[in-house]
Amino acid sequence: MTKPVLGRMMDVPLNVSMLLRHAARYAADTEIVSRRIEGDIHRYTYRDCEKRAKQLAQALTKLGVGQGERVGTLAWNGYRHLEAYYGTTGIGIVCHTINPRLFLEQIVYIVNHADDRYIFFDTTFTALVEKLAPLCPNVKGWIALGDAQPRPPTIAAPVLYYETLLEAENGELDWPQLDEQIASNLCYTSGTTGHPRGALYSQRSTVLHAYGAALPDSMGISARDAVLPVVPMFHVNAWGIPHAAPLAGAKLVLPGKDLDGRSLYELMEAEGVTLSAGVPTVWMGLLAYVREAGVRFTSLERTVIGGSSCPPAMLRAFEDDYGVRVIHAWGMTEMSPLGSLARLNWEQERRAPEARRHLLEKQGRPICGVDMKIVGADGNEMRRDGVAFGELHVRGPWVIGKYFGSEESALVHGWFPTGDVATIDSDGFLQITDRSKDVIKSGGEWISSSDVENVAVAHPDVAEAACIACPHPKWGERPLLVVVRRPTGQGLTREALLAFYEGKVAKWWMPDDVVFVDELPHTATGKLMKIKLREMFRDHVLPTAGGDRPS
Known part of the structure; x- marks a missing residue:
């Protein structure tokens, strides 16, 4: 038997820091625009973002947070939250985003299960922090994302201030080269049965997911885009947009806490947003506003809709009434989360209008890197004819193998069982038909x-x-x-x-x-x-x- 021959390429690990470093060097003056919780608009560049992320990394090191330890976030989509994404993962700390919309007992469980060392929080969540702090004794301190507050949380644990921490550092730091298999981000499921479960992503999986998200037939993020993620950064890493946007060098527009139709429309128009992403509920509010106000989109070209199925009427309203292309997507926390997107190929674009629309109403084809199959009750793979349905199983480099804190495999014969019941047609398009769990x-x-x-x-x-x-x-x-x-x-x-x-x-x-x-x-x-x-x-x-x- 002949011996395999290894390639002669550099062994450069895939690290999350490379995404921001690339943007800071090669899209240095591209803007990151945020509507702050203070109400004003903040704008700076990728160059500025990387420096402040490095300052944060220095501050966390001074606080004694080490590689592999978890730091939580309770925050809206904003520039400080983005800095926390990179200031943690860039030095091997795990960034744990926490969904503040969960019930208090679930949040307490998540924080304690993750064993978070510190937690960043937007000051809109001060009252929540006051409830959480006594129930999360292992959290060493709570870091308010801003300057000193007029009314800080009344808690026993130390309250620190983000801007004060950064002011003490110079940002003169070289991102370390990390083993690409070490953990980068931690996201919990919403607890469909029992306690929420943690999906612990690696540096490698996060970078690969960013490449997958930016592909032309995925979200299609490019340096010519201005991207506004309505999907929260506490919801499965905003579907990977905070990583894919700097990878591409795209302008990033972060909407903060104001997600009503008027606020989103005005921000989109002011910043020339070309691409957005969010759940159907948000788009219902946006469509209602533009109809009532009698206005139109002047820059928005496409929007990714996921989280739950996009109603056909919504797809038609965006495309027929406003000329905005809808990209129907499917994924889950255990998949980082992107799995499939409804984008047509050359041949499908030339089909009759209703045939095209029928495909676009499905959840689409998997991104390269994700494989899918549907299996019956006997465990055997079923036909890809759009009629036979079974449980959807997936695999790929950004799909989990085990849940955080468990040594038990989450896989069945090397595939992750999603709990969704679906069909796959001869075009390779996925359609979710039901949930195997209730x-x-x-x-x-x-x-x-x-x-x-x-x-x-x-x-x-x-x-x-x-x-x-x-x-x-x-x-x-x-x-x-x-x-x-x-x-x-x-x-x-x-x-x-x-x-x-x-x-x-x-x-x-x-x-x-x-x-x-x-x-x-x-x-x-x-x-x-x-x-x-x-x-x-x-x-x-x-x-x-x-x-x-x-x-």
Whole structure:
């Protein structure tokens, strides 16, 4: 047997710092524009961003944070949050983004499970920090992303100030060359069943994902773009845009906390945004504003829509009414998160309009680097004909193999089981048809049906309860609670049961409606038949269908 011959190339590790270093050198004067929580517009360049990220790295080193330790963030999309992305990972510290929209108990679990050393926070989250700090004793200090506050958090742990930390450093630092397999970023799932689980990305996987995100038939980010990620930087690293934009040298526009239609439109127009990305709920608000105001987009060319399925009517409104191309995307936390995007090839672009539209309404083809298959109950791969459906399995260099804190493999025969039920057609286009788990997706965020049910059955007048997803015109899905009363609780009303939820779950997890039935359908083994329930209530109209979900 002949011996394999190794290539004669440089052994340069893939490090996250290379992305910002490249932008600082070769797109040095390209702008990063942020709407600050203070209300004003901040602008500087990639050159400035790298220097401040290096100052932060020096400050964290002085604080004694070492390689592999985790530093959390509770922050909106802004330039300081971006600096935290690179000032941590650039020296081997793990950047752990935390979703502040989760229920308090979940955030406490996540912070403690990650064993965060310090946590950066925007001052809009001061009240949240005051609740978290006593419950997270291993956090050494909380770093406010700004100058000294008039009213700092009243907590026992030290409160430090970001700008004060940076002022003490000079930024004269060479990014170290790190083993590309060491951890870079930590993102937690939203806890569809049980506790949230952590996806720990590597330096290598993060850089490869950035390349994948920037590909022409992916998000297609280039140096000619001005990119505005509406998807939060605390939500799976804003789908990789904070890494892909500097890779390409694109202008980056960060919207802060104001994500209403008017605020987004005005920022897009002022900064010449060509590409944006976010969940359908955000785009509903933006479309409503431009319609009511009678305005049009003058620079926006395309938008990536993911987090939950893009309604066909939304796709048509963007493309037919405003000339903005929609890129329908699918992914998950365990995939860093991008998996597939609906972009047509040369031949598909020349099909009849409705045939093109039919493909674009699907979740698209996988990015090179991601492989997909659907498997049946017997574990065998199923046909790629757009009809046969099964559980979607994926693999690739930015797909997890194990969850953080666990030595148990998350894979099945080398593939990650996503929990989605899907079809793949002969064009290679993916279409998600259902969830194998009974999770509810509201505005791109997960709601655990079992957690909602557990609160209901804790009520003394409830014998049994099932929570299912019910279609909602704005949020995609909202929870509908189906309840069997106890014989002694026949007086229980919808209003009384909903009031029982107060303080027990996040408000936006609360059911939008309650329906009382005599019995729930069960399988032979005693499990609830939620598929049957969804069939029974598929035409149910929620009372909130014309308004908002709880905030």
